[in-house]
Amino acid sequence: MRIIGFLIAVLMAGAAHGFEVEDHRHYPAQDEQTVLRVISTADLGVFEPVLLAFQTAHPDISIDYTVTGTSDLMAAIYDEGASFDVAISSAMDLQTKLANDGYAVRYEPTAIDLPEWANWRDQLFAFTQEPAVLVVSDAFFALDETPRNRDELIALLRESPQRFDGKIGTYDVRRSGFGYLMATQDSRNSEAFWRLMEVMGRLNARLYCCSSDMIRDVAEGRLALAYNVLGSYAAAQAADTPGFQIVEMSDFTNVMSRTALIPATVQNEQGAQAMIDFLLAYNQRPDLIDATGLPAIDSALFQSNTALRPIRFGPGLLVFLDQLKRASFLKNWESSLEQR
Amino acid sequence: MKPHGSIRRRLFFQLAGVAAILSLVFILVVRGVAERAAEGTQDDILTASATAIADSLRSEGGGVTLDLPYSALSMLGTINQDRVFYHVSVAGQTLTGYSDLPLPTAVPLVGARQLETLTYRGEEVRAVSVSRRVGPAINAATAVITVAQTRLGLEAISRQITLTATGVGLAFLLLATALSLWAANSALAPISRMTGSMTRRGPGDLRPVRAQTPEELVPLVEALNSFMGRLRASLSRTEDFITEAAHRVRTPLATVRAKAEITHRKLNKPEHKQAIREMIRAIDESSRSAGQMLDHAMVTFRADSLARDVLDLRALVNETCDRLDPTAELKDIAVDRHLPDQPVTIQGDGILLQAAMQNILDNAIKYSPAESDITVRLTGGDTIRLSITDQGRGFGGADPASVTKRYTRGSNVGDVVGSGLGLTIADEVARVHGGRLEISENTDGGGACVSLVF
């Protein structure tokens, strides 16, 4: 399926890219004046309602939507200089690097009903807040057995290695920018992360590129649990797929924001700005929040649930993108996970 | 007097000018200090960041490696949203970071820092470089760490400070300008007070100024007082002199005149009598001229600062007529007074008004034939009119306006003693009281009608 979809997308795009295109769709406008080319890491299934709502508001703008992975999106813009009007990604660190290194243009949005942290340098705009969660399979866990924090999880995994061997999934941080972001943030927040990675390595954890695959495997019972899954996707899938639970860790739960920026290679700047304004008003569209399952920005949530650790924009996000830092992090990660 | 400059304006402009300069200095100083402080803060954070990176350098397996500390970059994001760049090189080779970030022009000494402002990726950045020796002591290499940050936050802070300082400076300027105006006015208030008290003085008031005087005005007031003292002395000397001169001249004249009358009585030959009469006429003429000239001088003097007493014109008319009745009687001239029952009030100088009436009436009596009538008629209302009508010879067709000119007399009065100042005096008195003198021929019975109209 995926390969066929990929091939179709490549054919439709009619151009060869160095980056991997996961999906692509063109939304022609009723009265097309301009085309807005969006590169995004959000799956079409999740993001389509937003695109359609945008077109309702701007019936003269056709949307050319390209789905790719976070690392590929980075590579497309940073290394290949591909031309897009809007880039939407869940990897805040990579987006930050794009903005910091001068690959984004400035725009002063008209919407102002957002917390200050949601806007970095008028270049980077956050419009969702999505936790990284643990997804556990109903088939493996009784209700009272579900681990509520990392220490409990480690203890559980150590208790019964045979039960979980090969039944644990997490991101392959080498391939997924989002996975890398979550892993590095985990490593900053708690020493428990490395112990967890050690345990997972011993249990022959399976590595994934995408949240949706992990959720599917958990739901279908192939995995007992998946760690650091994108909570929004899990919640969306839980609505029509039974068989798994979503656990927000009570010691801490990283919360990342999906961000949009206007690349320096923008051609339809006006359309791009309209899209940014539209996305920043996302928290006033409960219909869209329902349809996509992507939680909108809500600062009050961090007041009520202190376990939530929002990832904030800033040069700190650049640290783990440092070549040496990344290399040494991946070396540690690999030596923890790949103990074969 | 045409003023030459204004102390108030000069004082105001000088004070306001000083305030403006102070405001400007304040704005510049505040901006300078604040900008330097902000710059210093950025430099210090960049140094701290670079030092943190330097501290994380370690040698590993013969090479140098770096575990970039999270705080080294995250600290740069705490005060602003500026872009951050860094570069670490060891022995001239890029270890990590932005390899195109320009190296410092000179390698800083260990423990020192190198500050530079340069342009990178299209924006002005502030770069701080520090150096470290890494590796084993024998072949230690020099590592240079450069951390750079754009200065948009700094510019925003600078803009904000400039705006605030300018606002405060302008507010200060406005306040200072208002205060300058007040100060200039209040500094000059004593002068206004003195001017007021001088203006309110009567024409003859030459007493020294006794008002409370600020120190700076004391010399002026003393000079004024001394001047007024001299003026008073001079005036009283002049008055005494005139009085004395009048006395000295008039008394012998009186003697001569009396003697002449006696002689006239004793002489029998008509030609001798005629000679004496001519002598007496000459005496009368000179004495009358002298009198009118003194009157005229008095009118000029008193008109400068006119008294504003409330007077009933009827009383003045009655007094004047009483005074001149005996003279009229000598020629069997009847002076008929027509006065209203209600008081006719006027604000003015009674002595001047009386002088005017006396001159007009005296003229009328002089130029009237014996056994004729003179009518004095006073009417009140909005316009006050005092007409004196005689049955004399009139002005003989002369221009009525010209007879009020000094020393001009009617063309037909050569045989009557007079100086020609009488109507001039009346005219001037009328004018200083905001009125006028009207002269016309008496329509019934010939003669003249002279009116004072207020």
Add this chain to the structure above:
Amino acid sequence: MRFLLIEDNMQLAANIVERLQLDGHAVDHADTLEAADDLIAVASFDLILLDIMLPDGDGRSFLEKHRQARERTPVIVVTARSAVSDRVGLLDLGADDYITKPFDFSELEARCRAVLRRQGGAADNQKSFANTTLDSASAELRFGGQAIALRNRELRVLEVFFNAPGQVFSKSHLMDRLFSLSDEASENAIEVYVGRLRKRLEGSGAKIETVRGLGYRMVAV
């Protein structure tokens, strides 16, 4: 009339005295205020002529003292100062009138007459001759139960005749009485006035007759 003249200039005083005597008045002269006080103490006067500048004091102080003593004798001030402003002060101090040097004696006489009239008249203001009485105060001629009002100049001419009935007065003498010396007048005017007076006297006991070549005189009918 009896005058008291207070004047320090002896020459002027002598002339005034002589001139007033010519008109038949009695004049006492004092050259100081002290002398004046002495005279006032012993005699009574119809009128005081006061010079305002005197060696032993200002005439004003005399006026004040005079008024305080409730003396009724009128005072006419003779002054060398002519300004209107001076006059006000003098009248306020109690002078009845004033006259400026040099003065016309007919004007002085007119002023005296006016002052006396205001006061109620001098004692000897009535003269009678041949059933006919001349009242100077009321300017009336009375005879046979009738009173005839006289004009000022008529009165003055009649006074000359009544002061010396039967005496002949020249035209020029009468003219001097009638006209101020600064007036131009011809002797014909006298004939006009004499003509008028003859009419006034018709029916009385007196008449004015012409003495050819000499003048006129008043005689009984």
